[in-house]
Amino acid sequence: MATPAHLPETTAAGDNLLHAYLEVLRSQRQLSPHTISGYALDLRELQQYAGAQAIAELSAAHIRRCTSKLHAQGLNARSIARKLSSWRGFYRWLMEQHDLSSNPVEGIRAPKKSKPLPKALGADDAVRLVSHRGGDEATPRANRAMFELLYSSGLRVSELVGLDVAAVQEPGYASAGWIDLDQGEVHVTGKGNKPRIVPVGAPALEAVRDWLAIRGSLVKADPHPLFLSERGTRISARLVQLRIKAHAQSLDIPANVHPHMLRHSFASHVLQSSGDLRAVQEMLGHSSIAATQVYTSLDFQHLATVYDQAHPRAKK
Structure with missing residues (x-):
């Protein structure tokens, strides 16, 4: 033919x-x-x-x-x-x-699409974002405390807004999370009602104490929430999202910043410095190490450096 x-x-x-x-x-x-x-x-x-x-x-x-x-x-x-x-x-x-007896392609599927890597801020931008308070009023103080805590401890925004000033066990009410300033740690209840304790860095502790110094003037009916809106009620995740986005834009940080980006930044920066995947898994509250391994792709250069320094056959 x-x-x-x-x-x-x-x-x-x-x-x-x-x-x-x-x-x-x-x-x-x-x-x-x-x-x-x-x-x-x-x-x-x-x-x-x-x-x-x-x-x-x-x-x-x-x-x-x-x-x-x-x-x-x-x-x-x-x-x-x-x-x-x-x-x-x-x-x-x-x-x-x-009269071909069978189709050799039937049932064969393409490899799954690779998931995009989580976006993280560079260390300089992350520090600049969380350390800048922008004023002595209640809102800038609350913002700095929230942003520092998100980056310091890798919290989900739902975990952040669920924090109380202290652990509460009352009839009909039990804290989903709270911060222990004396011990320098935050207690949270993550996905699947899985509790975990995460360290809090000194700058975040200082920012929270700075916020607590003025928080009492905003408290209305509920005395428990750590972070409050201007109306004196527990702050919502959506309001945190709006505030962090506006804050990043005011600092000309070139990224569409959202609370989960600070969690990604926390994970990648701790992993870059320590190389301890298991520790990062525990602090993030991941049930499987596979969920944490995605952060190893964010800085292969660091892993290559560790290899060059540690492996006997890598040394010149």
Whole structure:
């Protein structure tokens, strides 16, 4: 069968199956020339992978190895999924028209899309963000205490707003979290009602004490919440989000800063300095080390430096 002039030529001159399938796409399915070109490129790649072996004889194991090779070469999941779709359609046509017993691509999926790394602030920007108070009024004092605590201890914003001034055990009320200034630690209840205790740094303790010096004037009905809004009620997570975003913008920090970014910054900066993944896992309250390992990707240079300093075969 002659190759239509508008179709790309395939590399294997003796294999008319690809030409026939592409002609079906053109004449029967009436796909656009651009789409057919895409199919042709995908099928040519599969044919090149097959080499001397007939393309109709490839097995599911062959397809998996080809998919793994594409992934190892850095091809993204979406492109691999598109190639698998092209190949799957071709083998379905072979099953219908040429009595192929099975489709080797059926059931094979592209690798999962990699999750984007959490965004963290640089150490200089993080320190500048949390250390700048901006005034002696109640709101700037509360802001600095909250931001320092988020960065100092890696708290979730839900854990921050749930903090009380001290541990409370009353009928019908029990603290979800509280800060112990004397011990320099914060007690929180994280996801899955999992309690944990996290150290609090000296600057954060100083900022909280500075806020507590004026907090009493804002207290209304509920005396327990550590952080209050201007109305004297427990501050909401949404208000913390708005305040930290506005604060970052006022300092010209080039990032869309949100409370969880300070948690990411805490994790990555502690890991960069200590290399202790288990300790970071405990402080973040992750139930699995896998959830914490994402931060190892944020600073491979640090890990490479540790390797160079510690591994006997890395030394010159």
